[in-house]
Amino acid sequence: MFRSALFARTARAFATLAASAALATGCSKSVAPPGETTAARERAVESAMPGARDIRGELRAFRARLTFVGTVVERAPGGRVRPGRQDTWFTYSTGDVGERLDTIPANARLVRVQWGNPRTGVVTEGSLPSVQPGANSFTLPSPTPEGGTATFRFYAGYRPSVWWAGPDPRAWPASPDGDGRAVTVTDWEPFATSPPWPSGGRGAFGPDSFAFVPAQRLPIPGQPERRTFYEIFGDRIWARSEGDSVHQGAIIVLVNGGFDRDSEYRPRVVAGDPALPSGWEGDLVRYSVLNAQGLIGSPIGFRYRFEVRPPGGGVLQSAMTTPYPVFDANSPFRSPNLFGYLHLTLPGKWYVQARAEDAQGQLSLAGSSLGDLVELVDSGGGSPADHAVRRSIVKFYARPPIR
Numbered sequence: 001m002f003r004s005a006l007f008a009r010t011a012r013a014f015a016t017l018a019a020s021a022a023l024a025t026g027c028s029k030s031v032a033p034p035g036e037t038t039a040a041r042e043r044a045v046e047s048a049m050p051g052a053r054d055i056r057g058e059l060r061a062f063r064a065r066l067t068f069v070g071t072v073v074e075r076a077p078g079g080r081v082r083p084g085r086q087d088t089w090f091t092y093s094t095g096d097v098g099e100r101l102d103t104i105p106a107n108a109r110l111v112r113v114q115w116g117n118p119r120t121g122v123v124t125e126g127s128l129p130s131v132q133p134g135a136n137s138f139t140l141p142s143p144t145p146e147g148g149t150a151t152f153r154f155y156a157g158y159r160p161s162v163w164w165a166g167p168d169p170r171a172w173p174a175s176p177d178g179d180g181r182a183v184t185v186t187d188w189e190p191f192a193t194s195p196p197w198p199s200g201g202r203g204a205f206g207p208d209s210f211a212f213v214p215a216q217r218l219p220i221p222g223q224p225e226r227r228t229f230y231e232i233f234g235d236r237i238w239a240r241s242e243g244d245s246v247h248q249g250a251i252i253v254l255v256n257g258g259f260d261r262d263s264e265y266r267p268r269v270v271a272g273d274p275a276l277p278s279g280w281e282g283d284l285v286r287y288s289v290l291n292a293q294g295l296i297g298s299p300i301g302f303r304y305r306f307e308v309r310p311p312g313g314g315v316l317q318s319a320m321t322t323p324y325p326v327f328d329a330n331s332p333f334r335s336p337n338l339f340g341y342l343h344l345t346l347p348g349k350w351y352v353q354a355r356a357e358d359a360q361g362q363l364s365l366a367g368s369s370l371g372d373l374v375e376l377v378d379s380g381g382g383s384p385a386d387h388a389v390r391r392s393i394v395k396f397y398a399r400p401p402i403r
Contacts, residue, residue: 070108
């Protein structure tokens with residue numbers, strides 16, 4: 001029994017859509033600067049991140065140096081999030097226009113400006129500029145006898161990461177028709193299946209789904225790179241994996257997890273939304289995903305986009321979806337779904353990328369042409385950045401109905 005009927009209502013609504021389609025088809029925390037949206041620019045930003053926290057300190061020549069204090073969390077083996085620790089970050093003004101931009105935590109505070117020689121230069125503290133999430137740029141007047149100014153440019157906020165937290169097909173029964181592994185829904189509300197809904201610790205979708213923030217939706221044990229998803233077609237739900245063939249007209253459900261090292265967990269939830277379950281406010285056990293919780297290492301939601309390559313040729317690409325979930329009755333972007341739902345209207349090869357989003361609106365890495373990138377990496381090519389993006393993309397086939 002689910003703790004809320006929202007999952008059952010949502011799944012039933014999408015199942016109805018999938019069933020109708022079947023009938024119609026034959027009864028079967030760094031941030032890129034504003035305006036920069038290309039994958040090349042995003043990869044360049046990401047490549048700068050490992051060196052953002054300058055541990056060389058006094059050894060680096062500079063005109064002026066900013067010192068920040070911020071807090072980050074770390075993801076330990078097994079998916080556990082270590083408590084936040086406060087640390088120090090530096091960024092510099094050297095006069096080199098082409099210098100690599102540094103990245104600091106989104107919650108960092110500027111506490112000191114060091115001018116000139118690290119040991120004998122002038123230090124400025126107090127009345128310093130505040131840091132804004134995203135791209136920052138400001139110019140400060142020098143208090144030294146030489147005068148002049150120093151310009152600083154840096155990013156505040158690390159990108160979240162994303163992974164796949166779908167079903168473990170090994171825990172699912174074989175489908176009666178021999179098509180993979182599935183259960184039949186005997187009653188959508190209250191939700192009941194035959195055989196019973198598979199257990200195995202994958203409760204993020206289905207039983208108790210409100211209890212898991214994205215950071216707690218873990219990959220399949222022992223198979224962290226495996227990309228799986230759910231398929232809803234008629235009154236049956238399948239556990240699918242990358243490379244599987246699914247029904248044209250089906251609904252696939254994207255269940256993702258993610259990690260964010262420097263942003264607080266502040267989900268887009270406004271009291272009064274009709275989809276919110278009774279008693280959700282303040283209940284961190286049953287409704288953890290709906291409640292703000294500070295710095296816990298979790299993004300607040302996801303977006304997705306897809307590319308389809310039909311059998312007859314050509315490429316169709318979608319725009320990125322708006323974020324989900326958004327529980328706000330007055331928002332034009334309201335999306336009271338914890339997961340991504342995609343209706344497969346076309347046959348062919350599908351590539352779907354999921355991207356995590358944090359409370360500052362920062363997204364995990366993007367890709368340009370999803371299909372080209374997947375095929376490049378799968379054939380043994382591609383850069384490390386390409387391989388990182390590939391992990392966020394699932395590939396499968398939508399087969400037309402047999403007539």
